Amino acid sequence: MKHDLRKIYNSFNIDGSVKNAGPFGSGHIHDTFRVETVEKEKDDYILQRLNNRVFKNIPELQENIERVTGHLYHKLESVPGADLKRECLNLIPARNGKSWIEDEEGGFWRMFIYIPNHRSYDIVDTPEKAFEGGKAIGRFQALLSDLPGKPLFETIPYFHNIAKRLEAFISALKSDRVGRVKSSSEEIDFILKRSEEMKIILKLGNEGMIPLRITHNDTKFNNILLDEKDKALCIIDLDTVMPGYVHYDFGDAIRTAANTAAEDEKDLSKVRMDIRLFKAYSEGYLSETRDTLNDVEKEYLAFGPQLITYTMAVRFLTDYLDGDNYYKIHHEHHNLERAKAQLKLVRSMEEQYSAMQDIIRELC
Numbered sequence: 001m002k003h004d005l006r007k008i009y010n011s012f013n014i015d016g017s018v019k020n021a022g023p024f025g026s027g028h029i030h031d032t033f034r035v036e037t038v039e040k041e042k043d044d045y046i047l048q049r050l051n052n053r054v055f056k057n058i059p060e061l062q063e064n065i066e067r068v069t070g071h072l073y074h075k076l077e078s079v080p081g082a083d084l085k086r087e088c089l090n091l092i093p094a095r096n097g098k099s100w101i102e103d104e105e106g107g108f109w110r111m112f113i114y115i116p117n118h119r120s121y122d123i124v125d126t127p128e129k130a131f132e133g134g135k136a137i138g139r140f141q142a143l144l145s146d147l148p149g150k151p152l153f154e155t156i157p158y159f160h161n162i163a164k165r166l167e168a169f170i171s172a173l174k175s176d177r178v179g180r181v182k183s184s185s186e187e188i189d190f191i192l193k194r195s196e197e198m199k200i201i202l203k204l205g206n207e208g209m210i211p212l213r214i215t216h217n218d219t220k221f222n223n224i225l226l227d228e229k230d231k232a233l234c235i236i237d238l239d240t241v242m243p244g245y246v247h248y249d250f251g252d253a254i255r256t257a258a259n260t261a262a263e264d265e266k267d268l269s270k271v272r273m274d275i276r277l278f279k280a281y282s283e284g285y286l287s288e289t290r291d292t293l294n295d296v297e298k299e300y301l302a303f304g305p306q307l308i309t310y311t312m313a314v315r316f317l318t319d320y321l322d323g324d325n326y327y328k329i330h331h332e333h334h335n336l337e338r339a340k341a342q343l344k345l346v347r348s349m350e351e352q353y354s355a356m357q358d359i360i361r362e363l364c
């Protein structure tokens with residue numbers, strides 16, 4: 001669908017004259033555009049058409065983002081030399097007084113300052129970058145631990161709840177809406193075989209052994225922007241910041257930071273978890289969180305990557321079996337390819353599990 005981008009960005013309080021606006025980034029959920037201004041000294045912007053099939057309550061979503069970005073901004077203000085436009089997301093107020101607008105077709109839009117001179121990686125190639133990512137996520141968790149006020153809204157209920165994700169998977173299997181079940185049987189078996197062991201984090205939570213904390217819940221490495229020297233700069237994509245277990249953030253970051261290949265790599269021989277990158281990320285992460293995590297959280301940290309990588313496989317395959325309604329896809333069997341690559345990564349993590357546990361124990 002073509003949008004009248006000019007009309008949309010003019011509904012926000014932007015500064016400068018716009019030179020051009022075009023699609024940007026590789027996110028799977030929103031439609032993201034970069035809006036460039038003519039004047040060198042003025043900010044550029046990120047404009048997003050929010051996916052309201054995925055996020056059903058946009059006012060609540062935006063209220064969360066306003067609170068979280070406001071809190072992070074406030075903390076940064078007291079850090080000498082902090083760059084307030086690059087180290088946290090800055091929402092641009094709309095002319096209607098809110099942080100979003102609704103267009104005539106019922107689409108929801110928001111804008112941020114574009115973070116200049118950042119680097120974003122879909123694949124991580126050095127331990128230094130992985131370490132930086134770990135430190136950034138650890139710090140993010142610490143900075144939000146004292147967010148004042150009521151709990152954040154659950155923008156997507158049961159987001160990382162593997163029991164619920166498996167229920168949805170099994171219901172997609174049963175209805176086989178687009179006739180893809182038969183040809184996915186190997187992947188389905190792999191998933192079903194592991195369904196019980198994957199519920200351990202949920203069980204620990206229900207037993208009160210691990211606390212709910214404010215977590216990001218989408219710590220894919222390309223949501224951690226680095227600066228031109230590859231130092232951690234800013235955590236973006238805050239739509240799912242809400243209560244969660246630390247294993248989710250640790251796991252999703254390792255899933256992407258320590259994978260030797262892309263999330264959707266077709267050549268499965270390229271997909272494995274690089275233990276050096278795992279170690280480097282863990283070092284960065286634990287340097288910030290060692291003193292706050294409890295013993296049970298630490299003991300199960302190394303399991304987080306398996307759980308989240310498995311969860312992603314379940315979600316990609318569910319979407320494939322349902323007929324591709326959730327994620328943006330770029331070709332016909334894209335979700336199946338993503339699921340296969342994630343399952344290959346789960347296998348690689350299983351093979352290295354005891355080494356991962358040793359590393360975490362040593363670092364703790």
Ligand code: ADP
Nearest residue numbers: 025026027028029030032046112113114115237
């Ligand atoms: P999605 O939920 O679709 O992944 P994101 O909020 O992660 O949406 O945005 C998609 C991409 O846009 C990001 O991966 C990043 O490349 C870019 N991006 C988002 N916000 C900013 C920003 N403030 N400055 C620079 N780039 C951004």
Ligand code: GN1
Nearest residue numbers: 026027028029054218220223237312
């Ligand atoms: C989506 O928004 P994006 O592209 O950063 C998804 C994540 C998945 C990820 C897989 C709200 O993340 O949960 O881990 O794709 N976000 C949502 O790449 O579902």
Ligand code: MG
Nearest residue numbers: 027028223237
């Ligand atoms: Mg993203």
